[in-house]
Amino acid sequence: MATGAAPVEQCLTGTPWAIRLGQAAAKRPALEMYEAETLVDVVVRSSVAPQMLRGARRGVSRGRPCAIAWGRLPADSTLPVVLFTGGRWAGRKQRAEVIAIGGFCWLAVAYGRFTTVGVEHVPMSATRLAVTAAGVLAAAHAAPAVTSIGPLRRRLFPGLAGVGEPGHVALTFDDGPDPRSTPAFLAALREYEVKATFFLLGRMLKAAPDLGRELAESGHEIAVHGWEHRCMLLRGPAATYDDLARAMESIVQVTGTAPRRYRPPTVC
Template sequence: MTTTTRTLALTAGALAVGHSLPALTSLGPLRPLLAPKLSGPGNPRHVALTFDDGPDRASTPLFLKELEKTGTKATFFLLGQMLSKDPGLGRELVDAGHEVAVHGWAHRPLLIRGPRATLNDVTRAKELIGAVTGRQPRWYRPPYGVLNASALYAARRNDLRPVLWTHWGQDWTAKATPDSVLRTITRGSLAGATLLLHDSDCTSAPQAWRSTLGALPRLLERCAEQGLTVGPLRDHGLG
């Protein structure tokens, strides 16, 4: 291998590492060390409740009905593909007082997509959400919680702040139950937490959302017992 070839290979490798390095923040144990604010820790008296992968006519309205019982508002990270199938449901979310955010257009891993495709994915989703709901999204969460340089650039170009989560319910698997979702998402202190749940099974095991819905009332009760207010990211004190 010539010196020039070796240099080019090293440069290409360095660029590839730099492009994918932010993906390390998807690893829960590393995130507090690499990017402590990215998980969304907020006001210690508040819990941010967020849902990914909707809106879905088969399931999202049931979540809205359950949240309405306690007057709880949440942040829904929407997929453009899902919203395009049922724009009316997106408007229902906003009319009910919930916050809408960007989860991208298609739920595809960003590490296998190029910068232009990533920018188009995020921009297209944001524009549709704004046009349909009349609200300009503020937050962005990438599919699978995996960021890269292209995703960060796309978020910045669209004036979106990336936010992942501090707690999740692992509610996307076929083995999930209401008890397992509740147990998993409450494993650590909920004070100031950002919770990740799913109101759709479009990328999960069929009917997985039922476990999430079953756990939701007890999760809200648990937060109330601890004197914590549950609400959307806009009220979480993230700045």
């Protein structure tokens, strides 16, 4: 029997069943199924081939007949299709809503007078996998560029929008090093003994390497802004990687500093 269990689901409110998550031997996660406060099953997380359907019960919830079924999730963690059969018409089938529990079990509840339950594993198709992977990659590629959109940055990443501790100010400069303006910034920062963060463009550093070295030697933080000032949303992952890698390599070679921060260009 699992130990240290605690209630984790409220979806069974009003039914005679309850579930708890706990630990079995060797601290393996385990799900306990109760009926009228009596333990009826313990499902332990296991690496062996899962037994899809562990059990099913009929009962009454607030005067309505109902049924429950539970089991282990398949290896790919996709939720199974659960069909309850019976009711007033023997051939009636009802597809139940299935929820995942603890990352290794599933649970399904349906209302009606059912006599049997069927469980089917529908693996994720190669097409669905490809679409899912493409969506994840697109989101990962777009995420840094999204921070360049002011309203989204302030709402989702307040720290990147300058919202921080009261009484603290962080000075940052983009698009340099520019011989027309950076020397003036350096002089003013030196006069007031203030340090800042400079987000450098690789092509600008190539044109003014001595100015880039002076920034680092003056104790300012060196960060990456890209090689070209182009919006990531309009570029593919490969082009974006090449741009950032080229900028990083140039900054390390010229300044001897490995940047820890990156700011995407804000113009799309």
